[in-house]
Amino acid sequence: MDGGKVMRIIRIEKDDWVTGLGRLSDSVRLCGPVKTGDFHHFKQLPKGVVPDLEYRNTRLSPKSLVYPQSEAMLEYTLDTRQPDHHIHKEIAKDFSPQALLGIRPCDAKAFLLVRRNFDTPQYKDTYWIRRYETTTFVGLACDRPCTTCFCTTAGSGPHGEEGCDVLLVRQEDGFLAKVLTPKGEALMETAKWQTEAESGAPATLESLKKDAEGKIVSHVQTEKLRQKETLELYEAPFWQDVAFSCINCGTCTYLCPTCWCFDIQDEVYGLQGMRMRNWDSCMYPLFTLHGSGHNPRPEKMQRVRQRFMHKLKYYVDRYENGIQCVGCGRCIQHCPVNIDIRKVCDLMNGFEPGACAT
Amino acid sequence: MIEYTAKIREIAERILRDGTVDAVLGFRRGSIPMMNEPCLVKDPAQVQTLVWDSNCGINLANYLIGRKDKIGVVAKGCDSRNIVTHIIENQITREQVYVIGVPCTGMIDKRKVSGSTGGEITEVLEEGTRVKIKGADFETTVDKADVLQDNCAICVHPNPVLHDERVAEPVPVPQDKDRYEDVRKVEALDPQAKWEYFEDLISGCIRCYACRNACPLCYCPTCFVDESKPQWVGKSIDPVDTRTFHLLRAYHCAGRCTDCGACERACPVGIKVRQFTKKLEKDCRELYNWEAGLTLDVRPPLDVYRPEDPGDFIK
Amino acid sequence: MKNLLEHSGIEPGRLHFSWVSSAESTKFVKVVHEVCAAVKALGPARNFVKKMAEVA
Numbered sequence: 001m002d003g004g005k006v007m008r009i010i011r012i013e014k015d016d017w018v019t020g021l022g023r024l025s026d027s028v029r030l031c032g033p034v035k036t037g038d039f040h041h042f043k044q045l046p047k048g049v050v051p052d053l054e055y056r057n058t059r060l061s062p063k064s065l066v067y068p069q070s071e072a073m074l075e076y077t078l079d080t081r082q083p084d085h086h087i088h089k090e091i092a093k094d095f096s097p098q099a100l101l102g103i104r105p106c107d108a109k110a111f112l113l114v115r116r117n118f119d120t121p122q123y124k125d126t127y128w129i130r131r132y133e134t135t136t137f138v139g140l141a142c143d144r145p146c147t148t149c150f151c152t153t154a155g156s157g158p159h160g161e162e163g164c165d166v167l168l169v170r171q172e173d174g175f176l177a178k179v180l181t182p183k184g185e186a187l188m189e190t191a192k193w194q195t196e197a198e199s200g201a202p203a204t205l206e207s208l209k210k211d212a213e214g215k216i217v218s219h220v221q222t223e224k225l226r227q228k229e230t231l232e233l234y235e236a237p238f239w240q241d242v243a244f245s246c247i248n249c250g251t252c253t254y255l256c257p258t259c260w261c262f263d264i265q266d267e268v269y270g271l272q273g274m275r276m277r278n279w280d281s282c283m284y285p286l287f288t289l290h291g292s293g294h295n296p297r298p299e300k301m302q303r304v305r306q307r308f309m310h311k312l313k314y315y316v317d318r319y320e321n322g323i324q325c326v327g328c329g330r331c332i333q334h335c336p337v338n339i340d341i342r343k344v345c346d347l348m349n350g351f352e353p354g355a356c357a358t
Numbered sequence: 359m360i361e362y363t364a365k366i367r368e369i370a371e372r373i374l375r376d377g378t379v380d381a382v383l384g385f386r387r388g389s390i391p392m393m394n395e396p397c398l399v400k401d402p403a404q405v406q407t408l409v410w411d412s413n414c415g416i417n418l419a420n421y422l423i424g425r426k427d428k429i430g431v432v433a434k435g436c437d438s439r440n441i442v443t444h445i446i447e448n449q450i451t452r453e454q455v456y457v458i459g460v461p462c463t464g465m466i467d468k469r470k471v472s473g474s475t476g477g478e479i480t481e482v483l484e485e486g487t488r489v490k491i492k493g494a495d496f497e498t499t500v501d502k503a504d505v506l507q508d509n510c511a512i513c514v515h516p517n518p519v520l521h522d523e524r525v526a527e528p529v530p531v532p533q534d535k536d537r538y539e540d541v542r543k544v545e546a547l548d549p550q551a552k553w554e555y556f557e558d559l560i561s562g563c564i565r566c567y568a569c570r571n572a573c574p575l576c577y578c579p580t581c582f583v584d585e586s587k588p589q590w591v592g593k594s595i596d597p598v599d600t601r602t603f604h605l606l607r608a609y610h611c612a613g614r615c616t617d618c619g620a621c622e623r624a625c626p627v628g629i630k631v632r633q634f635t636k637k638l639e640k641d642c643r644e645l646y647n648w649e650a651g652l653t654l655d656v657r658p659p660l661d662v663y664r665p666e667d668p669g670d671f672i673k
Numbered sequence: 674m675k676n677l678l679e680h681s682g683i684e685p686g687r688l689h690f691s692w693v694s695s696a697e698s699t700k701f702v703k704v705v706h707e708v709c710a711a712v713k714a715l716g717p718a719r720n721f722v723k724k725m726a727e728v729a
Contacts, residue, residue, distance in 0.1 A: 037562075039628070041562075056478070059626065060626075060627070069595050070594035070596070071729045072729065147390075244398050245397060247568070249567055249568035249572065251566050251568045251624070254566045263593070267726055269724060272725065274725060276594060276728050278593050278594050284567075336620075336624035337416060342389070343389060549682050552679075552682035553681065553720045556682060592723070594726045594728050596726040596728060598721060601681075605678070609674065612677075634677070637677055638676075638677055672690045672692055
């Protein structure tokens with residue numbers, strides 16, 4: 001699924017785009033950005049509805065299409081008259097093929113980051129994996145990054161290909177589409193988008209990519225994170241100051257495409273029961289509350305520190321493949337108290353124990 | 359209002375140096391346009407980080423809960439009413455808090471500003487009653503009155519009701535503000551339409567609890583939604599559970615809400631959460647002649663039985 | 674409470690309040706009859722009913 005060799009470059013004219021979508025919608029569920037109120041949401045598209053690609057990015061990340069916020073896992077009956085009472089049963093679920101159209105490269109890369117957690121040799125999250133495998137990711141390159149985007153220093157980029165099966169690059173009269181994987185190839189065939197682009201296309205794309213990357217104004221320093229001593233970072237004096245304004249609201253974790261924590265719960269209605277999982281956030285005190293009543297992270301500062309240590313240190317150490325962040329900027333734009341991950345990352349990267357406290 | 363910054367810094371430095379307070383709670387400049395970050399200044403040499411402008415909409419009274427030290431706090435009209443409520447509810451003592459009162463001319467709603475332009479905003483400058491908005495390839499100036507937060511547009515208590523020191527002379531109190539036009543519109547609908555109006559309002563809710571956490575009144579050690587023995591409300595995004603959360607949270611704020619707007623400001627998906635609390639606020643005014651947090655001397659009506667309390671709904 | 678619930682769309686007549694002491698048994702019976710009749714007249718509640726969480 002990693003973007004690697006480009007297989008082909010296809011040119012899609014505007015009208016072709018719409019007709020192709022119609023062909024796709026016969027066999028694949030289409031999802032794309034839709035304007036709801038003041039901002040865009042990534043949603044399932046009803047037949048005939050074209051995704052609105054005139055957008056910067058969606059308010060909530062598209063992770064909910066592979067990893068729904070509330071998801072039923074198992075069901076059971078407590079009715080002793082039933083032969084299968086008190087037995088957990090798999091609940092009927094819908095893993096039919098879907099295509100995420102117009103996802104941004106940072107969000108597509110985020111799925112790869114999350115996959116490291118949900119798809120390991122030892123533990124496999126079947127719900128996430130099945131949805132992920134039946135999803136085709138059609139990325140849309142950014143030509144106007146926001147000032148809060150820092151994807152280029154967070155392992156992605158405005159024309160990033162990792163995580164995409166196809167990458168669309170906007171043109172005056174349609175798109176140039178880089179087909180990156182066999183899954184992407186299959187989608188292009190179903191939509192009958194088969195017109196090979198002209199020979200100058202690779203150069204055009206390269207130049208557009210350089211342009212877009214040049215427009216990124218936010219950068220974070222991450223090169224020293226790996227070598228920092230974990231405990232020294234943990235005990236750093238700047239955490240109190242960073243965490244003071246946090247209201248532990250959960251906005252950052254819910255909007256983040258790379259946050260993955262959840263809570264499993266049973267709900268019982270009379271004699272019917274269901275086990276489900278819901279997104280959870282390390283920002284909430286309840287997150288680490290033990291059954292005994294003990295809470296290892298009762299203080300706000302500890303929870304804020306945990307979030308940044310996880311994203312910028314523990315994940316770095318564990319997977320040795322960069323930070324658990326793709327630079328989408330949603331947390332920066334929507335944190336109600338303006339806690340800025342760019343600032344924290346630089347504080348952590350530049351931290352020298354023994355130097356003057358900030 | 360930006361001229362208040364110098365005065366706030368001067369007061370903060372003085373009360374830190376002479377030991378009146380151990381720390382000052384105010385704002386420092388944010389990292390993106392139209393945002394400021396709440397901060398705690400303990401060192402008199404650091405007071406230069408404090409700023410004030412029309413992007414200080416967060417309610418600082420939220421940070422006072424549970425503090426045991428002596429603390430100075432920069433408070434506008436609504437914030438000061440929440441401080442009064444905290445004192446009445448025994449969350450802090452009057453002696454603990456040194457209120458630096460700010461007569462407020464309203465806070466800018468960054469979503470209204472973003473909505474009024476096409477591109478990304480890189481800078482917002484206040485020039486008196488006008489606001490200049492700059493982007494990479496555009497610049498426009500609007501009246502601040504057109505981009506105020508919803509609650510600021512109808513505010514009738516801009517001056518701090520409680521202060522130890524004020525940074526400027528009180529601003530004129532707006533008269534003839536119709537605070538409840540939107541509530542009356544909903545009251546006029548039939549029950550099913552009312553149901554659908556609210557269903558629509560909270561349809562985007564992701565149960566992040568930003569509204570609850572930003573609210574200075576929501577300080578329960580364990581919120582009712584986080585209880586599990588017994589579990590009162592489900593934790594999923596089921597619409598009935600979501601609705602229960604909003605209705606109950608509003609109800610817990612009945613007679614205490616000062617309409618500071620922190621909830622709407624914090625909501626990441628732009629839900630107009632105040633539609634729940636405004637109805638209660640209107641009822642408190644009409645039934646009990648009560649507005650939250652105006653004075654330290656009277657206990658709130660939901661706290662006290664008076665024989666003339668309305669009772670015609672009781673059989 | 675009544676005002677807020679009615680404002681949010683619960684039909685007037687679903688929620689009733691009454692002061693009844695354990696010594697006022699006749700009044701209690703009367704109130705129960707009235708409430709049952711009022712709610713029956715409104716029919717089954719359609720809104721605010723949760724059978725199973727509506728989740729993916």
